[in-house]
Amino acid sequence: MKILLIEDNKLTATVLKTALMGQKYAVEIVADGEIGLQLAETEKYDLILLDVELPKVNGITLCRQLRQQGHKTPILMLTAKDKSQDRVIGLEAGADDYVVKPYDMPELIARIRSLLRRAKSHLPTVLSWENLQLNSETKEVRYGDKIVRLTRKQYKILQLFLENPQHMLSRSQILDKICSAEEFPGEEAVTNQIKDLRQKLKSAGMTADMIETVYGLGYRLKPEPKHVLHNESQKTVESVVRTDENKSQANVWAVIAAMRKEFEQEELPEQLMLFQKVLIALLSDSLDVELKLQAQASAHELVGSLGSFGLTDASQRARVVEKLLETETQKSQADTAQKLSELIEALKQIKLEGPTETTLTTISKLSSLFKTIIISENLTQAKQIEMEAVAFGLQVEVATSLAAAREAMAQNVPELVLIDLQDSRLLQEVGDLSQLTDETQQGVTFLTELKIKHPQTQVVVMSASVQLKQRVEFARLGGFTFLQKPFSKEQLHLAINRTLKLTPDKKAKVMAVDDDTYVLASLRHLLSPQGIEVITLSNPQKFWEVLEVTTPDLLILDLIMPGFNGIELCQTVRNDLRWVGLPILFLSANRDAQTVQQAFSAGADDFLHKPILESELINRVLNRLKRTVTNDTLTNDK
CATH class of the missing domain: 1.20.120 (Four Helix Bundle (Hemerythrin (Met), subunit A))
Structure with missing residues (x-):
């Protein structure tokens, strides 16, 4: 990945380049906007990091010119200009993200990774799931060799799910996408359309139900069946895949x-x-x-x-x-x-304060100290887990057999092992480990010798079926965490957090205010697995009373609510000296630039749009809470 850094502060540019090179990015530094614009126009970069106040051509003008010329390269503005109108101007000029100095280095790197992932996943013309294909140019849907004839609304619903595989979509959100302004159907219309879509796909030969119903929240696209391999080369891979070969962090x-x-x-x-x-x-x-x-x-x-x-x-x-x-x-x-x-x-x-270790310790913990091996015969699943672990900041190797895992560990002892006991092959449903078959005993022997040779290595066992007596046997060895399959990304993150003891001792509290109870239920569903206590409030009239009783670490506000709107509540909070430092995050379907500017002017720290992108919301909340907890710890230490 190649990054263009346009920054006239030599020290800031050098520090950032050093940090990014440690994350295996190639970084090119330019100190003025004119040369930066020329390079961005003529060279190919995966990301542009852009300061606003630059000599010759400022960052806003540079960004606007690139967008007017049709350049799609992700742009992250990195500047000391912290006023809300500055953020709005930067985003309106075409920036994909806007980070204010001083920045938290782990958060900045996470935002860079997020932008690069988004850019890498531009939607293709043909969207697929299992043997189903949707061609967005010809508007044709096929299952295998069969053409699937859908209505206009059914086609839009199918396209919506295929384009948003990570989204939880409520019925109202789906209605907004498939219906015109003149139509006013009830939410039951979505249920009927999805029912008919499922029936047509089944008639075409699809045996798997691709759409998951999450009661009380909405729908989302299920992961593809494990047996589907789009890349034939995946079938014969039997090796250790090293994903970080750079110098020590x-x-x-x-x-x-x-x-x-x-x-x-x-x-x-x-x-x-x-x-x-x-x-x-x-x-x-x-x-x-x-x-x-x-x-x-x-x-x-x-x-x-x-x-x-x-x-x-x-x-x-x-x-x-x-x-x-x-x-x-x-x-x-x-x-x-x-x-x-x-x-x-x-x-x-x-x-006199001495060197600050907070940023260095945080990133070195995530990027250097915690080496991880994923052991799984299912390479497709292993790759998915690998992506989440790398995004989490770990150094990862994938081993597709116990022999490959032993070879990798002989070279470099990991701090964490995630082992997938595929279809309970290594742990059959028996009560006594001594009764296991030879094939099963191999997996048990491996885990036993791992704990004897490397007692400090932590292990997460992923399995669909692990009996109580087997759990007890492994508990005696110590250092094991069980993760029941199937599991979500959030549950995986929580397991890693708890196993490596990265989660702060203090349980963070988030207060969410929204008159939509489905949104509140969704927030609780997403944040609770992260070890966060979620306090929900659907009646804004009781806001102040609940705020003072619960004393949250972060506040999530909807924009439009009966009685008091989110901006009014935000202004009220900011007017009280006790709550000046409370992080406030707006969550709204409103994308109007003036409204967003009003929210930031009222004192908002962040603004996310509905529908909720699960991973982005979790990362934003966790990053805000990390800073809050760190600041509280420092204050208490003093």
Whole structure:
């Protein structure tokens, strides 16, 4: 994957490039917008990371020009401009995502991975599931050699599921997609259409039911049957697939730590000295425009530099310095001098605090320390698990046999093993391990020797059927977690979290306010498996009472509700000093740019659109909660 980084802050660009190279991305740095635009127009990149304030051509203009020329490359804007209108302008110019400095490095890398995955999965002309094919150009649907004749609405429903395999779709959402503005059918119309669609597919020869009914929530596309292999080469693969062959992440972060030390010893003192000159000029009433502008530019650069090293509090102080100098007037010089003096003293304490390990520890845990082996004869399923584990930040190898697993472990002992006991082949339904067949005993022997040779290695056993006595036998060995098949991505993430003890001890609380009870049930269904306590409220009139009693770590608000709308509730929360730092996430079907801007102006931290993309919602919530829990821990430590 090739990334173009257009950033004029040399230190920020170098730190980010080092981190991304550690994640096996090739990164090219450009320091001004004009050259960046030329490269983006002529070279092929998988992603563009773009600062807003650039020399020659600013990021907004660059992004708008690329989109007007028809370039589809994903663009992530990375900037210190934190006002809500700046975010809206950036997104309207064509950016796919907008991240404000200081950023959390793990979250930034997760967003980059998400954009790259989306770009990689552009919808093909022909959509398929098992032996079913839908050609979006010819509007033809076939099952094998048979043409399946569908009505216009049935075709739209089938296309909707095939294009959104990860989505939970409610009846109202489906109606919005298949009906015109003049039609007003009830939700039962969706049930009837899906029933008829299933019948037509069955008549064409399809034996599997591809559409899953999730009672109380809606419908979603089931995973394809395991026996379907679109790539013939998958049938004969018997090897270990290595997915990360780069240098040790520990070395990458050691380089970044050394860069930070150099920054603290050389560049930071120079910038603080400049602020000190401004302070002296303010006190002597001799601040000239040139010195003021130089200090503003230095403060703006410092926001990004400090944020790159995970020094969030210090970065926020530098932002206050920048805004303080922007709003300074002749009348406010005394007040400005007093505040500037306090901020300079606070920034000087960075050295005394010692190096911050939060960002480095988080990423090194996820990307370097936890080496993982997935053992499964079903390569299709193994690849799906591998994708989730890699997205989670683990280094993964896939072994399609116990022999391949032993070979891999001889070279590199993993911290985590996920073993798929396919169709209970390795664990038959018997009570005593001594009675197992030779074939089954191989799997048991492997797990037993694993715990004897490598007692620190954690094991997740994935199986559709594991008897109680077998669980007890493995519990005696220690270090085993059982994951019942079939399982969801969220359950897999939770198993990894708990097994590797990545989940914080404090159980996070999320309060969700929405007058749609189906949405509330869906949020509880998605977030509860992540170890999150979900408090739901369908009546906005009781909002304040529930807020004060539950004291949540994050708030999810719908936009349009009876009585009080989400923006009014958000403004009310932000007006109370006790809740100023509470993360607020809007979840709405409204995509109007002005409405989104109003939400951010009211104090929103994030805005997601319905229908809910499960993985995106979970990642956004978890990332917000990580920062909240970390900040609470730091506050308590002090």
